[in-house]
Amino acid sequence: MIDAARVSSLHSQTIYHALAYAMTPDTPDTVVLSQPGSPYACLGFHQDAGREVDLDYCRQHQIPVIRRETGGGTVFIDEDQLFVQWIFHPENLPRKIDTRFQLFVNPLVDTYQFFGIKAYLYPPNDVHVKGKKIVGTGAAAIGNAEVVTGNFLFDFDSTQMANILQAPNAAFRELFRHSLDQYLTTFKKELGTVPDMGSVKQVYAEKCAAALGRILEPGDFTDAEMEWIEKLDQKFRAEKWLFSHRLPPVPERTVKVHAGVYIGEIKHPIHGGQLCATIRTKGELIDQISFSGDFSLQPPSKLPGLEKALHNVPMDAESLREVLEAFFELHSAASPGIRVEDWVAVIMKMKK
Amino acid sequence: MATEKINECVILKNLYYSVQDNTWVRVNDDGTVTIGMTDVAQSLAGPILHARPKKPGVSREKGKPIATVESGKWVGPVKSPMTGEIVEVNENLENNAQLVNKSPYQNGWILKMKPVNLEEDLKDLLTGDAAVEAYRAKIDQDGVTCTHIEGTDEY
Known part of the structure; x- marks a missing residue:
């Protein structure tokens, strides 16, 4: 397990991609924990940046927009989230995606429950509390690795999430913001306060080891992984990467709030x-x-x-x-x- | 057409398969090959939202990505079972990626390639009963049951 602690917005994405690309047969399966150091908009692999993100707003407010190689929709990310990323050899994860998500989600659920939140798996890959989503997950095959990602939500700025999203009009944006308030929850909303992030990491590490039935040894990045991080920093910073997927304009605009x-x-x-x-x-x-x-x-x-x-x-x-x-x-x-x-x-x- | 069904997963005996990467190859009369994802692959991925092949003119070595697919739950590459140059992609996938789910061996093909060394690359793939047996073991090991949105009976 690598606790990358607080990292730049870019590194919060490039680290787990780098570990996947650098994976060799000798690399151990790795669990990475990281806290994004500043706000950014994160775009799904197949999304069109211009269609999904209000690029003018992001530019004016100095919010970087970063495309990831996992799927799903656009999300607003900031320091109130703790990322959990598994970078595993394919043979060490269940082949069936639903079973894989179940394995990944269980320690997240157990950790929330440890802190008194009645979280549960909402199949196939979400964690809910009383019908509200508290964890978003994603999965991808990257390099020689299978990657599964998720996050703990300590707090969530639904106004900023609504602001970074490309919306056809103010009513749409307001309905989206309102829906996020209605269908998303966080540590803060559930407990009225946020637990210490260090305690959450510690509990998660215990629950994760139990779920995997393996010992999690503390680790650090290898030189090869550091080289990949630098390489991907450049790639993910480039406009060519951000705008690499353009779709023809459509009159409709739809956004998923949760399952x-x-x-x-x-x-x-x-x-x-x-x-x-x-x-x-x-x-x-x-x-x-x-x-x-x-x-x-x-x-x-x-x-x-x-x-x-x-x-x-x-x-x-x-x-x-x-x-x-x-x-x-x-x-x-x-x-x-x-x-x-x-x-x-x-x-x-x-x-x- | 000789077909086999294992846990509802369709295997066409006349195709060549990379069982490890879950792709199939059809040899065409003009010397090109058509490549797609297998029924097992589309079932494991779930309903596919995006399927983006590399562009025609791109050359790819065997084992390298020739397309990416995204389902609601997973993103991953389609790895080339052959070395060659992409000559045509299935443009229908741009607006209807679920063709891969609905018709993995027909309308949901991914791309066509002009192989550099067809005979050599085919030696590394399985066909006929050998492919069926390899898939039987794989499907059993991974606990896969295939699901079809439609078109199960067309094979």
């Missing part, structure tokens, strides 16, 4: 313009929806009622049609030039 909860800004062409919906879905249901765009609803005062009527409605065309037709009939409402099918279509685009 099963998504936010989307969806547009659908209508006569004379666009019908827009800002939607939050939970599982197969509409959790929250608001409409905007080039339409008029008569009487206009019925719009909040329409949005409320769609709460908890399944995202299938038939159910939506039924609710919408009933609403328009019951309230003698109308949307001139827009058919029920248009309302259905904009919502169903979110499902796609």
Whole structure:
């Protein structure tokens, strides 16, 4: 186990990549603990930086944007997080990804529980507390190693997370921030205070050794690993790397909040313009929806009622049609030039 | 087409396999080969969100990455079972990466390559009953059960 302590934002990403690339048959499996020293935005491997991150905001606020080689979405990272990274020989981890995550997540769960938080594995790879996410995980094959990553959340700045994200409008950003508050939790939220990070590391090391059934010996970086860290520092700093994946522009914008909860800004062409919906879905249901765009609803005062009527409605065309037709009939409402099918279509685009 | 199913994992006997890297090779009439991920590989990865092959014109040695795939849970390389030059990539994967899950041996192919030494590289791959037996051992060892989103019966 290497306790890298507090490291730069760049090193909090390059260290575990470097250990993976430097792995040889003689390298021991390694668990790395590190605390990012300053805030940054971290982009998933296949994400388009321009599409996902508000680059202007990050530039103005001197928040670096770093692309990682593991998957998933954009996350805001700062010193209130403790990273846990496993860099293992493939044969020393379960081949089935779900079983692998279970092995990785168990000591994280045990550690939270040690501190009095009723955390549990939310399959396949999240840790939840009363339905809220408290650990995000990722996995990748890098070099000759299999890597699994996760983090302890001591506190979380949901406003800053919402700010770094590319959002089509203020309402979308606010809904995202609100959703993070609603669906993410931390040591601080659960306990009212944060435990000492050193104590968390110590407990985690014990739980991790027990879960693996192996002794964790303290270690340090080899010369070869240091060389890889330097090499990857240069690569990850380069704009060429950050912008290495560009995707064609799309009218829709969707963001995952946590497993099963998504936010989307969806547009659908209508006569004379666009019908827009800002939607939050939970599982197969509409959790929250608001409409905007080039339409008029008569009487206009019925719009909040329409949005409320769609709460908890399944995202299938038939159910939506039924609710919408009933609403328009019951309230003698109308949307001139827009058919029920248009309302259905904009919502169903979110499902796609 | 001769096929074998082991724990719902489809193995086509007429393909060549790198069992270790979970890739398959189909030899085409024009001297190129088509390369893809096996049914076992797509099942282990889970629903694939992104599949990004290297570009045509790129030369790759056997064992080096020719594509990266990302599922909801894992990112990893697809390692080349051959040495050669990439001549075509499956552009449908850009907007529909789950073709790899739905149809790993047909519509979900990854790329085509012009091999430098086809006969030599094929010697290191397994085909027919030998491939089936190797996969039987691997599937048993790893405890894999394959899952298909659709298209199970097309093989």
